[in-house]
Amino acid sequence: MTDRAFAFRVTHRDGLARRGELSTAHGSVQTPAFMPVGTRGAVKAITQRDLLDLGAEIILGNTYHLYLRPGDGLIARAGGLHRFIGWDRPILTDSGGYQIFSLAAMRHIRDEGAEFRSHLDGSLHLLTPERASDIQTQLGSDIAMVLDHCLASASDEAASRDAMERSAAWAARARARFLDPGRSPGAGLDVIVSNPGQAQFGIVQGGVHPALRTESVERTVAIGFDGYAIGGLSVGEPVEVMYEVIGHTAPLLPEDCPRYLMGTGMPDDLIESVARGVDLFDCVLPTRNARNGQLLTSRGPLAIKNARYAEDLSPPDPDCGCYTCRHFSRAYLRHLYLSGEMTAATLNTLHNLYFYLDTMRRIREAIVFGSFERLRQEFRQTFSRRPQH
Numbered sequence: 177m178t179d180r181a182f183a184f185r186v187t188h189r190d191g192l193a194r195r196g197e198l199s200t201a202h203g204s205v206q207t208p209a210f211m212p213v214g215t216r217g218a219v220k221a222i223t224q225r226d227l228l229d230l231g232a233e234i235i236l237g238n239t240y241h242l243y244l245r246p247g248d249g250l251i252a253r254a255g256g257l258h259r260f261i262g263w264d265r266p267i268l269t270d271s272g273g274y275q276i277f278s279l280a281a282m283r284h285i286r287d288e289g290a291e292f293r294s295h296l297d298g299s300l301h302l303l304t305p306e307r308a309s310d311i312q313t314q315l316g317s318d319i320a321m322v323l324d325h326c327l328a329s330a331s332d333e334a335a336s337r338d339a340m341e342r343s344a345a346w347a348a349r350a351r352a353r354f355l356d357p358g359r360s361p362g363a364g365l366d367v368i369v370s371n372p373g374q375a376q377f378g379i380v381q382g383g384v385h386p387a388l389r390t391e392s393v394e395r396t397v398a399i400g401f402d403g404y405a406i407g408g409l410s411v412g413e414p415v416e417v418m419y420e421v422i423g424h425t426a427p428l429l430p431e432d433c434p435r436y437l438m439g440t441g442m443p444d445d446l447i448e449s450v451a452r453g454v455d456l457f458d459c460v461l462p463t464r465n466a467r468n469g470q471l472l473t474s475r476g477p478l479a480i481k482n483a484r485y486a487e488d489l490s491p492p493d494p495d496c497g498c499y500t501c502r503h504f505s506r507a508y509l510r511h512l513y514l515s516g517e518m519t520a521a522t523l524n525t526l527h528n529l530y531f532y533l534d535t536m537r538r539i540r541e542a543i544v545f546g547s548f549e550r551l552r553q554e555f556r557q558t559f560s561r562r563p564q565h
């Protein structure tokens with residue numbers, strides 16, 4: 177552990193599922209936990225007050241976006257990301273790697289780092305493992321991620337090995353930079369340390385190839401991080417393959433460190449991953465789908481624009497206790513969506529995030545009471561990935 181502010185404790189186990197508590201410089205997080213994605217310092221369509229009402233204990237910010245606009249220097253001078261965005265609970269920032277692979281107008285990966293052109297103005301940037309660490313030092317998140325070499329799709333073994341090897345080499349450099357004494361406040365490196373209690377997680381790569389995953393775990397754990405992420409999944413591989421890779425990888429990671437599955441997924445993915453030993457999640461799915469008119473309910477996805485809801489006065493999800501479901505009908509939400517009202521995005525997002533966070537609450541309770549497997553079976557029976565009819 178790099179700082180006393182950061183700690184992780186597993187309090188209960190039920191099979192491979194773990195109930196725990198993550199302590200950070202900005203308070204604690206009950207795990208397993210889902211992190212709403214606040215890409216550019218805002219969870220789209222809702223306010224920080226809404227996040228508090230929803231019971232969100234940690235959110236995610238995207239380094240790529242914040243680095244390009246408004247810039248990590250400006251955020252550091254404003255007192256760090258927490259103060260800048262008015263959120264004093266924990267924040268995790270990613271390293272920018274995934275966005276370079278999915279968003280940048282151009283990218284060129286070499287051992288030194290990832291060179292890319294901004295999708296905003298075409299300007300040229302070089303993100304090295306050291307620079308990605310420094311940017312997050314300036315942002316002052318509670319958990320920083322190392323820069324990794326992401327592959328945008330399920331790839332063959334040679335490409336996966338190449339990305340895994342480069343990720344391991346970059347992880348060692350990122351860790352060295354993070355632990356550099358010059359990083360301490362007021363010394364050495366020309367960066368502002370916005371949060372001295374920041375922790376840093378490594379990322380396991382290796383695609384869908386178990387032997388590469390094993391090697392990646394060994395090499396990443398040998399460097400020694402405060403927590404470990406499983407990266408490179410949810411990139412188009414079949415869901416059963418994703419579960420296999422998680423089931424293979426998560427138990428290899430240190431028992432006493434948090435395990436974070438990056439960028440996943442559907443509500444049933446959360447339960448299935450907790451069953452395999454994962455503690456932390458993030459995904460744009462609940463917020464992005466909300467803006468596209470898809471409500472994720474206890475029965476499955478519901479497309480609110482569907483004509484069959486035109487006069488349906490029932491709540492979106494009769495089993496949900498969120499603000500949206502307690503006050504509004506499917507007919508009204510459909511009307512808002514079809515009219516292009518901004519409130520549609522807000523109300524849909526409130527519901528989807530509530531559903532995700534409430535699912536995590538139920539998971540945590542079930543682990544404590546030893547009934548996680550029963551919850552998992554119930555969820556399998558009621559939740560369907562196919563849209564409701």
Ligand SMILES: [Zn+2]
Nearest residue numbers: 496498501527
């Ligand atoms: Zn609801």
